[in-house]
Amino acid sequence: MSLSVVMVGSGNVATHISKRLNNQGVNILQVYSRTEESARLMAEKLSAEWTTDPKSLNSEADLYFLALKDSVLADFLVKSGLKNKLLVHCSGSLGISILSPYSNQYGVLYPLQTFSKSREINLEKIPIFIESSNAETEKKIFQLAKSISTSVNKATSSQRLQLHMAAVFACNFVNHMYTIAGEIMETSGFGFDYLEPLIRETCEKALRLHPREAQTGPAVRNDRNIIEKHLHTLEYDANLRLLYERLTQHISNFHKK
Amino acid sequence: MSLSVVMVGSGNVATHISKRLNNQGVNILQVYSRTEESARLMAEKLSAEWTTDPKSLNSEADLYFLALKDSVLADFLVKSGLKNKLLVHCSGSLGISILSPYSNQYGVLYPLQTFSKSREINLEKIPIFIESSNAETEKKIFQLAKSISTSVNKATSSQRLQLHMAAVFACNFVNHMYTIAGEIMETSGFGFDYLEPLIRETCEKALRLHPREAQTGPAVRNDRNIIEKHLHTLEYDANLRLLYERLTQHISNFHKK
Numbered sequence: 001m002s003l004s005v006v007m008v009g010s011g012n013v014a015t016h017i018s019k020r021l022n023n024q025g026v027n028i029l030q031v032y033s034r035t036e037e038s039a040r041l042m043a044e045k046l047s048a049e050w051t052t053d054p055k056s057l058n059s060e061a062d063l064y065f066l067a068l069k070d071s072v073l074a075d076f077l078v079k080s081g082l083k084n085k086l087l088v089h090c091s092g093s094l095g096i097s098i099l100s101p102y103s104n105q106y107g108v109l110y111p112l113q114t115f116s117k118s119r120e121i122n123l124e125k126i127p128i129f130i131e132s133s134n135a136e137t138e139k140k141i142f143q144l145a146k147s148i149s150t151s152v153n154k155a156t157s158s159q160r161l162q163l164h165m166a167a168v169f170a171c172n173f174v175n176h177m178y179t180i181a182g183e184i185m186e187t188s189g190f191g192f193d194y195l196e197p198l199i200r201e202t203c204e205k206a207l208r209l210h211p212r213e214a215q216t217g218p219a220v221r222n223d224r225n226i227i228e229k230h231l232h233t234l235e236y237d238a239n240l241r242l243l244y245e246r247l248t249q250h251i252s253n254f255h256k257k
Numbered sequence: 258m259s260l261s262v263v264m265v266g267s268g269n270v271a272t273h274i275s276k277r278l279n280n281q282g283v284n285i286l287q288v289y290s291r292t293e294e295s296a297r298l299m300a301e302k303l304s305a306e307w308t309t310d311p312k313s314l315n316s317e318a319d320l321y322f323l324a325l326k327d328s329v330l331a332d333f334l335v336k337s338g339l340k341n342k343l344l345v346h347c348s349g350s351l352g353i354s355i356l357s358p359y360s361n362q363y364g365v366l367y368p369l370q371t372f373s374k375s376r377e378i379n380l381e382k383i384p385i386f387i388e389s390s391n392a393e394t395e396k397k398i399f400q401l402a403k404s405i406s407t408s409v410n411k412a413t414s415s416q417r418l419q420l421h422m423a424a425v426f427a428c429n430f431v432n433h434m435y436t437i438a439g440e441i442m443e444t445s446g447f448g449f450d451y452l453e454p455l456i457r458e459t460c461e462k463a464l465r466l467h468p469r470e471a472q473t474g475p476a477v478r479n480d481r482n483i484i485e486k487h488l489h490t491l492e493y494d495a496n497l498r499l500l501y502e503r504l505t506q507h508i509s510n511f512h513k514k
Contacts, residue, residue: 070482093483113455114473119462127451153447162445165487168501170438170452171459172474174431176508179468181427188419190410194384195427196464198370202428203460205376207453211436216371217429225327226350230422243507244425250500251433 003144006030006058007048008076009067010038012115013090017067017148020123022046024147030058054080063088063144065109070094077102088141092164095157096131107132107141110160111148114171123148129155129163180240219251260401263287263315264305265333266324267295269372270347274324274405277380279303281404287315311337320345320401322366327351334359345398349421352414353388364389364398367417368405371428380405386412386420437497476508 003026007018010033022028022045030049033039043050049058054076057064066089068076073089077099087099087106099106108131115121128145130152132138145152155163178199182192205214218226227248234241260283264275267290279285279302287306290296300307306315311333314321323346325333330346334356344356344363356363365388372378385402387409389395395411402409412420435456439449462471475483484505491498 069480071480093486112451114458114462116462116466116471116473119458119465121458126454127447151451153451155445155447159445159447161486161490162441163447163451164483165490166438166441166445166452167455168474168476168487169434169441171455172472172476172508173504174434174456174459175463175468175472175474176476176504176511177426177431177434178463179472179511181423182468184419184423184426188412188416188423190384190412190416190420192467194369194408194410194420195423197383198424198428199431199460199464201371201376201378202431203456205371205373206432206435207456208376209373210449211432211439214373215429215432215436216373217425217432219425219429219433223326223328226421229350229418230425233418233422239507239510243503246500246503247430247433250496251429253496254433254436 002027003062003140004029004060005144006032006061006064007042007046007067008032008057008064008080010035010042011067011069012117013111014065014067015042015117016115016121016123017065017090017111018042018046020148021144026144026147029061032057057082059085062086063140065144066090066099074098086137086140088144092167093161096133097157100133103133105133105137105140107137108157108160109141109145109148110155110163112163112167114167125149125151127151127153129153129160131155131157131160180243215251215255217251219248220255222252259284260319260397261286261317262401263289263318263321264299264303264324265289265314265321265337267292267299268324268326269374270368271322271324272299272374273372273378273380274322274347274368275299275303277405278401283401283404286318289314314339316342319343320397322401323347331355343394343397345401349424350418353390354414357390360390362390362394362397364394365414365417366398366402366405367412367420369420369424371424382406382408384408384410386410386417388412388414388417437500472508472512474508476505477512479509 005028028046028048031039031043036052039050063086070091084103087103088109090109096108110129113126126149128149130141130145132141262285285303285305288296288300293309296307320343327348341360344360345366347366353365367386370383383406385406387398387402389398
């Protein structure tokens with residue numbers, strides 16, 4: 001049995017998930033986006049219909065996949081008039097209950113990954129976390145999730161919020177550390193590329209040893225001499241200096257435990 | 258012409274560099290370490306002599322490679338009585354001038370990488386930064402560096418301090434973000450492994466796009482709703498909450514520029 005889906009949204013998550021579902025033989029009936037261009041572009045790739053009107057959603061789909069920003073989802077639901085349909089959102093930080101006024105069959109399908117339109121990505125092994133309003137709905141959401149990835153797990157709304165927060169540290173904050181490192185490299189007259197072997201090895205080492213065991217550097221050794229030199233060098237930027245200090249202190253306290 | 262080397266130190270850097278030099282045909286005459294066991298173990302692998310006495314260093318070597326912790330290097334130099342030898346340290350944060358009282362031929366060979374004894378590592382492409390007291394010394398240090406890696410670059414002491422600081426952000430601080438993410442995963446009831454695809458993709462994306470362009474997440478979008486949810490969830494740990502806040506603010510300010 002194959003599910004038919006209406007894809008609501010045309011952002012990074014919607015783009016990647018739609019493509020994967022389509023390749024896996026899931027029938028995407030229609031794409032909704034606020035802007036005509038992105039709705040049409042995405043629909044063409046999927047051989048689907050498209051609309052920019054929340055009231056003109058195809059009413060025949062087995063499942064409505066809501067891949068919108070958290071901040072606009074509630075408003076979309078009010079406008080769309082979707083009633084008693086199987087509704088699934090994919091947010092890390094919204095509870096399942098945001099969908100309960102609209103249906104008895106609803107749930108969440110949260111992929112723990114960072115998506116950019118410009119990068120191809122293999123979804124087959126990304127962890128997907130699902131939550132459902134009842135057992136029957138769970139079967140359908142599980143089926144959909146399984147057509148995306150082999151790693152499908154159940155998680156409650158509060159577990160999912162934790163997962164999302166972990167992702168902020170492991171992805172968004174890590175990327176910002178890379179950005180700062182890149183800025184400092186440029187100050188030193190060398191490019192960001194010189195960090196590539198170090199960045200790759202840091203990543204591999206953490207994955208092999210667990211990062212708790214892999215920690216190195218002046219903060220964990222509490223090498224005040226080096227720390228003071230770095231703080232002195234960072235005097236040109238008070239905020240960056242403060243960030244360095246706070247991170248150093250956190251590492252030092254964490255490993256004293 | 259092949260150089261003969263005395264390796265001072267038996268830590269992570271000394272272990273990896275010695276092995277690589279030995280494989281490349283550099284003649285390691287002797288290993289010094291404070292403890293007999295590590296001196297002997299490392300020397301056996303290199304078919305070299307060993308000593309635990311700074312005064313018993315082999316005096317015939319072309320080059321003395323000082324792979325000690327910053328904090329003990331000065332003391333070792335005083336004790337060793339090395340005079341007018343070619344001295345090379347490999348610290349990111351010590352200036353070249355720490356060696357000037359002992360010789361006219363001295364310099365630095367700084368490998369921009371994180372080393373652990375337990376992990377094999379390919380040194381062939383890691384960036385090495387060298388600095389030298391004069392042109393003749395530079396030739397020898399360059400020759401040594403080239404036998405380790407194809408990427409050998411010149412950098413002054415102050416450039417090197419910048420490089421080291423960039424490495425602290427790109428490696429030590431990144432690893433700490435992984436550690437925190439792992440802790441949060443464990444709170445949620447899932448293991449650190451579930452983050453592997455996200456961590457790998459974050460790393461690849463930053464290397465392909467430059468991290469400035471790759472930044473995603475609530476901080477760069479300034480999505481206060483999600484940020485407040487996360488801060489609320491982190492109320493159980495005041496220091497972690499503060500760190501989240503400071504990182505979020507730094508990302509937000511950085512991308513407003």
